[in-house]
Amino acid sequence: MIALYLGIALLLVVAAFFVLLAIRRHAPADADNQLHRSAQRSFYRQRQAELAADRDAGLIEDNQYQELVRELDRQLVVESATEVPSKQRVGQRSLIVILAMALPLLAILLYGQLGYHLDLQLRSLQREIVEQGIDEARWQRYQDLVADILARRPESGEHLVMMATLFRQQGDFAGALPYYQRLEALYPNDADVLAQLAQARYLLNGRQVDEQTQALLNRAFAINPQQATALGVLGIDAFAAGRYSEALKYWQSLLQVLPPNSAEAGVIAGGIAESKRLAMADGELEGLAVIVTVNADLGPTPAGVLFVVAKSADGSPMPVAAMRLPLSAASEQKWPVTVYLTDSDVIRQGKVLADFPELVVSAHISLAGTAIRRAGDWLAEPVSLKADAEASAIALTINAIQAAK
Structure with missing residues (x-):
């Protein structure tokens, strides 16, 4: 709620600024108008005296004098009519003050009507839930607050x-x-x-x-x-x-x-591993089970990703199939791990595992999570498997660490 009160205070400060600005803008105008009216009256009296002197000296006739006086009066009326009456200016200032004060009040009323103050309460409750957890009472308060907000802003x-x-x-x-x-x-x-x-x-x-x-x-x-x-x-x-x-x-x-x-x-x-195992058991899918273990002498398993890769024995660097498996924390990771390489994992377009006469299967734990081996990665000795072999599973043991080049 502190943010709401600060917002209200800011709106009132802005309103007060505009009120003072309007008053300051009108104050010089009032002074100018007063000087102008004083100058008009002085000119009027001086001109009247000049006309009377001209008449007394016989420079103008009496009827001419009367005509010039009427013209002087008409000119004074016209010039006075162009001035903004003082009462009207006061009314304008009052209107500005009213509008300047009303706008923040209207904004505050609209803020409350649309329920934005409830958002502040909701954020406060969310912080409370994060810090202290959620219980039945907080959950009910949360529901009530959001329901109230949605009633106002569906x-x-x-x-x-x-x-x-x-x-x-x-x-x-x-x-x-x-x-x-x-x-x-x-x-x-x-x-x-x-x-x-x-x-x-x-x-x-x-x-x-x-x-x-x-x-x-x-x-x-x-x-x-x-x-x-x-x-x-x-x-x-x-x-x-x-x-x-x-x-x-x-x-x-x-x-x-x-x-x-x-x-x-x-x-x-x-x-995915379980789907492969069951699909292979049902004869829906051809594949190979790769059972990976880690030599206990290496110590706790590092955080990383296990890669199992099958390549063609003809020396081509492009893998035939590959699988990556994120490892659990060292204290939770259990060995051995079984990874299934199936026809669905073959990277080469239009090929299946049986299309390759001999495969070389390897495994490594990447500390950086990349397929390319780097210094510090844990390695298994590769195993070769011919296509006509009857084995449906092979075993790999991770027992070495990649040395720096």
Whole structure:
């Protein structure tokens, strides 16, 4: 509320400035008018005396004298009529003062009517929640404040997003749904809004993609083919239905748009590995399981990214297939890790793993998160595998550290 009071004080200071400016501008004008009127009266009296002297001296006739006096009177009336009456000037000053004071008051009234003072209370409550956490009482206050703001400004997208997000974070998708629906009406071409609404409908509908939910996802993809929420929903739906190759397609696309070392990327990478394993078990997908372990003598695993790369034994530097897996913190990372290289991971256009007579598979942990090995990276000895080998899995052990060149 301090910011509100400071704003009111600032408005009043601005109003007072304009009032003083108006008074100062009119003060010199009043002085000039008084001098002008005094000069007019002196000239009038002097001219009257001159005309009377001319008449007494016989220079003009009496009828001429009367005519010249009337002309002098008419001239005085005309000049006086061009002056702004003092009362009128006072009225103008009063009007300026009233307007200058009324404008900030009207602004304050409008500020209150639209509920902007509630935004200050909301920000204060948000800071309180960040510092002390959210409980039932704070959550209820939050809802009441935002509901009051939306009652005054029903098209405030910012506050609709606040409510939808809070309900979603608490797992209350029924509570979030009406806010997403209002957001869709306001922003029908926003891919994020459409995808969030589709996700809420999907979870409320027993994790089923009905026609309306599919239509929302289609609209989101038409706007943004890489929309993360939509890719996640369709991946989960396909996996739950046993369509593992389809789930793999969605999740591989999703992994490309997630921050490389984020927790979300780690979860999706795990989902991709499981989809590959199940698709291979069902015969939907051909591939190779690469089991990676770390020699305990190297010490705690560093933070970084595990790369598993398959290259052709003919010496071509271009990989045939590659996988990257963000590693958990050293205290949480568990070994061994199984990575699946499948036909869906083949980089070379139109090729599958079986098209290469012999593959050389290697693994390394990159401290910088890059595919190119650098000093300090942890390495495994490469293993060769012929295409006619019956093995469906190979093992790699990381037991060396890349030396500086």
